[in-house]
């Protein structure tokens with residue numbers, strides 16, 4: 001019996017694609033066996049390499065490679081969406097993200113906005129996996145498109161075990177320092193400032209240097225196992241840099257016209273035992289400063305959703321327990337008006353006051369003027385967008401990894417009643433998970 005390798009089956013589908021099938025967006029798929037999706041991704045030499053898993057229980061795992069088409073603006077993404085939707089055929093999944101402040105100077109190799117339609121997608125769900133090849137025929141030469149797709153398939157490598165995470169000794173440098181942080185918190189909480197800007201989320205970059213940084217995919221794979229209720233993402237636009245994270249916060253999820261979003265803000269640590277944990281949670285839910293942080297977020301979301309949707313409903317405040325922290329969360333549901341697009345939502349909703357502040361303009365002005373580190377894609381957006389449904393996370397609890405350093409980012413909502421040392425400790429609890437994985441816990 002002749003054994004056909006799965007990839008050959010995909011090549012065969014490509015080779016036998018009829019002329020009449022060469023239209024619009026084409027998606028060829030085969031069942032595929034994969035042990036570890038990140039192990040597969042890490043073995044590939046095609047870039048960009050991207051990983052995405054939503055936080056919902058049993059969520060699909062996606063690994064994506066290469067580019068059929070990339071978009072550096074929401075308008076360009078919208079135009080592609082509309083072109084494909086009008087053609088009426090199958091609709092693709094787009095993946096990508098945005099910086100916190102796309103108009104401010106960001107990270108060198110990370111554009112302010114970058115979404116892509118990947119060439120290859122490995123999708124695993126409930127034990128079964130499929131490998132897909134994406135093609136576009138509506139705006140390019142069919143022969144060239146097929147040749148590029150073939151080259152990408154030919155470059156695919158077998159899955160490999162992820163490299164072990166070796167212990168390293170890291171040098172740590174915080175920007176701002178505690179002294180600088182204390183001065184900034186004092187500025188934000190000055191009555192004159194609070195009078196016009198009740199909340200600013202200040203952030204910190206923790207730079208860890210070591211002669212050899214670990215594999216981002218090994219790190220993300222370990223991080224993910226302790227962050228079950230979080231989103232999991234990683235992206236490498238080039239081979240020497242990665243941005244990974246396990247954020248607990250959803251920007252929004254859209255299913256058809258149904259929108260789910262949330263106010264996640266207000267933080268305390270986990271207790272040493274169940275009783276202390278509960279006491280901390282009760283205190284958090286009753287705490288004025290933490291409730292103000294959360295209120296700033298939901299009020300802005302409700303105001304922004306008003307003109308875009310109807311039946312806006314908000315649930316009760318409740319506690320979300322993560323490995324090292326607990327947060328206050330309020331879930332929000334709404335029905336979008338007909339014709340409201342993801343691009344409109346992405347133009348309006350981020351940055352939410354969970355990462356920016358209120359009012360948006362003056363809080364962003366404060367951040368631009370006072371923060372010396374570049375947030376880049378920290379506190380931005382990352383996720384999946386498609387015609388039928390979209391799901392996007394706010395990129396907090398994340399790390400930027402380059403050959404020189406690992407940069408960890410954390411922010412804290414500063415409002416009336418914020419104390420600099422307490423907020424500084426909050427930053428440390430927010431990076432505690434990844435710090436312990438790095439042996440710095």
Ligand SMILES: C=C(O[C@H]1C=CC=C(C(=O)O)[C@@H]1O)C(=O)O
Pocket residue numbers: 201249264265266267293327353354355396397409410411412413430
């Ligand atoms: C900005 C971050 O967290 C936000 C989300 C949850 C709780 C927050 C807080 O309590 O300050 C922040 O608003 C971060 O982790 O970098």
Ligand SMILES: [Mg+2]
Pocket residue numbers: 265266267293412413426
């Ligand atoms: Mg806080």
